[in-house]
Amino acid sequence: MAMLLRRVWETMSSRTCSTGDSSARPSCTTESSSLGAFDQIPWDVLIQIVKLIGPKEAAKLCVVSRSWRALVSDNRLWIFFLQHQQEPWDSIFFGETTLGSGYPYQTLVTGLSFMHIYGQRAQVPGSVIIDGGSGYCKFGWSKYDCPSGRTATFLVRMQVKPSTQPIVVSIPICHYDDTENAKASRRQLKDCFQQVLFDLNVPAVCAINQATLALYAAKRTSGIVVNIGFQVTSVVPILHGKVMRKVGVEVMGLGALKLTGYLRLLMQQNNINFGSLYTVRTLKELADPSFGNMELQKLCYVAADYKAELSKDTQASLEIAGEGWFTLSKERFQTGEILFQPRMADVRTMGLDQAVALCMDHCHYAELSGDDAWFKTVILTGGSACLPGLAERLEKELRGLLPSSISNGIRVIPPPYGADTAWFGAKLVGNLSTFPGAWCATKKQFRRKSRFNIMWRSSLPYLEDDAH
Numbered sequence: 417m418a419m420l421l422r423r424v425w426e427t428m429s430s431r432t433c434s435t436g437d438s439s440a441r442p443s444c445t446t447e448s449s450s451l452g453a454f455d456q457i458p459w460d461v462l463i464q465i466v467k468l469i470g471p472k473e474a475a476k477l478c479v480v481s482r483s484w485r486a487l488v489s490d491n492r493l494w495i496f497f498l499q500h501q502q503e504p505w506d507s508i509f510f511g512e513t514t515l516g517s518g519y520p521y522q523t524l525v526t527g528l529s530f531m532h533i534y535g536q537r538a539q540v541p542g543s544v545i546i547d548g549g550s551g552y553c554k555f556g557w558s559k560y561d562c563p564s565g566r567t568a569t570f571l572v573r574m575q576v577k578p579s580t581q582p583i584v585v586s587i588p589i590c591h592y593d594d595t596e597n598a599k600a601s602r603r604q605l606k607d608c609f610q611q612v613l614f615d616l617n618v619p620a621v622c623a624i625n626q627a628t629l630a631l632y633a634a635k636r637t638s639g640i641v642v643n644i645g646f647q648v649t650s651v652v653p654i655l656h657g658k659v660m661r662k663v664g665v666e667v668m669g670l671g672a673l674k675l676t677g678y679l680r681l682l683m684q685q686n687n688i689n690f691g692s693l694y695t696v697r698t699l700k701e702l703a704d705p706s707f708g709n710m711e712l713q714k715l716c717y718v719a720a721d722y723k724a725e726l727s728k729d730t731q732a733s734l735e736i737a738g739e740g741w742f743t744l745s746k747e748r749f750q751t752g753e754i755l756f757q758p759r760m761a762d763v764r765t766m767g768l769d770q771a772v773a774l775c776m777d778h779c780h781y782a783e784l785s786g787d788d789a790w791f792k793t794v795i796l797t798g799g800s801a802c803l804p805g806l807a808e809r810l811e812k813e814l815r816g817l818l819p820s821s822i823s824n825g826i827r828v829i830p831p832p833y834g835a836d837t838a839w840f841g842a843k844l845v846g847n848l849s850t851f852p853g854a855w856c857a858t859k860k861q862f863r864r865k866s867r868f869n870i871m872w873r874s875s876l877p878y879l880e881d882d883a884h
Contacts, residue, residue: 471497494530510635518854536849543846547586547839558846582620582852584842594661620856627652629841630797638790644798647671651775666771672800678761682747718752718805752803769813794828799835
């Protein structure tokens with residue numbers, strides 16, 4: 417049957433205009449409403465057949481007749497083709513229906529042509545993604561399955577010509593307040609990133625903060641993002657893609673570096689020798705596929721009940737290439753426990769559960785939306801946020817701290833793509849059928865902004881500092 421369809425196309429494409437005018441040939445298609453030999457076959461069956469010939473050949477059938485055009489334009493057919501792309505279909509659907517129009521978001525479902533979306537996504541050249549976070553920078557092309565490299569510096573020698581592809585760069589979460597000074601600092605940081613990249617002659621730059629990118633990776637535009645960064649942990653409320661700084665961004669003076677340092681201290685106290693702090697970090701984050709329990713693939717984890725865990729036998733060993741075998745016991749869960757009990761590590765700050773509960777409480781009483789559900793989804797991001805058991809423990813503690821009017825419906829989601837969650841959020845943006853479009857600032861726009869800052873900012877609302 418698929419071969420027969422190909423013959424239909426070959427027959428129709430071989431037709432020439434009787435006038436012999438080559439300029440008129442593109443319009444030489446039959447306007448018949450018939451499907452020819454396929455008229456008696458049910459529509460649903462024909463769609464299943466067309467799936468067999470692939471998207472390129474299917475698109476060619478549009479010129480055969482009006483009936484074939486209608487059949488081939490069926491969204492079900494192109495959703496099938498999109499489902500067989502490298503990216504997950506649910507991410508593609510979220511991106512195209514929610515983020516496709518840029519900021520502010522306009523959710524579009526009805527009237528969308530997924531045939532058009534497929535064609536546009538195939539033509540999007542992709543972008544270079546630079547995500548600086550977790551103590552190192554991750555970079556790669558948006559068409560890749562994952563970051564192609566990691567480095568301790570922001571600028572690296574990538575195998576691309578700067579002038580050929582736009583850049584999607586993640587902006588660190590900092591200058592948390594809603595004061596004018598903080599806003600000015602955020603603008604200055606963003607301008608600095610763009611200036612450096614435009615000096616390298618890149619055609620366009622899309623700069624989005626890491627918390628928003630993590631939210632995109634989780635296929636959401638609203639929620640609370642908990643980013644366990646290198647130095648600090650930030651709790652960021654985001655509504656419709658905009659950071660709610662007026663509600664308040666909670667900051668804990670405890671991050672991945674402190675977790676690693678605490679594990680080092682525990683190992684020293686127990687006479688466990690190690691080569692460097694990098695070795696300790698590896699023990700904290702490395703997974704061992706030989707562990708049968710998926711929850712315990714990582715040597716370190718967060719206990720559901722800390723006191724109960726102390727009475728268990730939790731000894732486990734892990735081999736690090738070039739370093740040998742390391743055996744840990746209580747250190748495995750004591751490391752992550754300082755997120756909830758910072759004083760164990762002599763850190764004077766509130767616990768993670770308290771910080772998130774405080775943020776939720778502020779969101780609830782701010783009444784920013786008619787529906788409280790927007791802040792009841794918590795997305796974890798950052799390398800140390802990947803500790804097994806962290807999401808479940810945080811959700812449990814939140815239900816104990818908050819009244820039922822707020823805690824009902826709370827859901828804590830582990831990093832959707834591990835330590836690379838923000839990078840994958842940027843990948844989703846960089847592969848949109850409408851990219852770069854409204855997402856990017858060009859070099860010309862950036863220069864104009866420098867000269868006419870107030871006019872430029874008012875005319876490009878999608879580049880507001882608190883949005884993205």
